[in-house]
């Protein structure tokens with residue numbers, strides 16, 4: 001396994017993270033094949049990848065005449081069927097899974113795909129919290145499976161949390177670290193515990209902030225400015241949540257709660273209410289902020305959702 005031999009990557013799941021990882025792979029000069037079970041994602045996802053590359057061109061490669069967005073996009077194909085995707089994967093060196101944060105779904109996809117893949121392909125998963133060993137066990141070769149948790153937006157954030165599990169081959173781990181470094185990332189190694197290093201600490205912190213909002217202790221804008229202006233965070237919890245997506249915030253928190261039983265990881269009521277109203281953040285134009293694309297239009301007023309006393313909880317309805 002020579003990291004320099006990576007030429008082609010297959011990406012399964014073309015939502016926010018899949019689209020952004022594709023941009024990172026194209027930036028690195030790889031050819032990319034993508035597939036998503038939901039065909040309505042094809043156009044949206046490609047648009048997202050194109051915008052990511054435009055961002056890279058402006059912010060990182062402004063002086064590089066050889067960084068051509070169109071040429072990079074020319075190396076990206078979204079295929080419309082799983083059969084064609086599997087055929088294309090025969091010439092890939094890396095398979096990257098970016099589907100929903102659902103252990104059963106991820107394991108069933110790995111069980112289905114890995115017997116059909118080249119023997120020496122390295123399998124990456126962008127899971128943010130799930131048991132990596134369980135996913136490895138769903139693969140034909142658990143030693144070649146590894147967690148590669150990229151941070152949102154992955155084409156901008158240098159760190160990748162590389163999750164080591166007890167069956168991973170040292171060679172696959174080293175290969176992964178080297179390929180990521182060749183891609184310009186700065187990976188670090190984390191343990192296979194629920195939430196790994198980043199989300200183990202970040203998720204309870206974010207949910208506590210939601211609960212404070214729910215109790216009327218803070219507003220969205222003050223909460224975000226509090227962390228930005230006092231601790232130097234690049235953005236506050238609420239803005240970050242809107243980028244992540246409330247559906248993903250739910251899936252990650254619930255998965256971590258189920259595996260740890262830590263009550264701080266049980267999604268607060270506001271998560272359920274926002275999902276029921278399709279207020280998922282940037283992807284639906286409404287979350288903690290109101291959005292126009294990636295621009296904040298205004299912070300939203302959550303005073304109608306404030307939980308003031310126990311009677312209110314009883315009368316909340318839906």
Ligand SMILES: NC(=O)c1ccc[n+]([C@@H]2O[C@H](COP(=O)([O-])OP(=O)(O)OC[C@H]3O[C@@H](n4cnc5c(N)ncnc54)[C@H](O)[C@@H]3O)[C@@H](O)[C@H]2O)c1
Nearest residue numbers: 013015016017036037038098099100101126127128152244
């Ligand atoms: N959103 C974030 O900020 C973030 C950050 C780090 C890691 N992650 C992780 O990345 C992964 C993807 O998250 P996301 O935010 O991109 O989610 P998303 O909802 O934006 O996209 C997931 C995509 O997977 C597709 N999909 C689902 N089942 C599939 C299947 N069987 N075959 C093919 N495609 C399938 C869906 O159609 C969807 O387009 C999750 O594991 C998540 O925990 C997310």
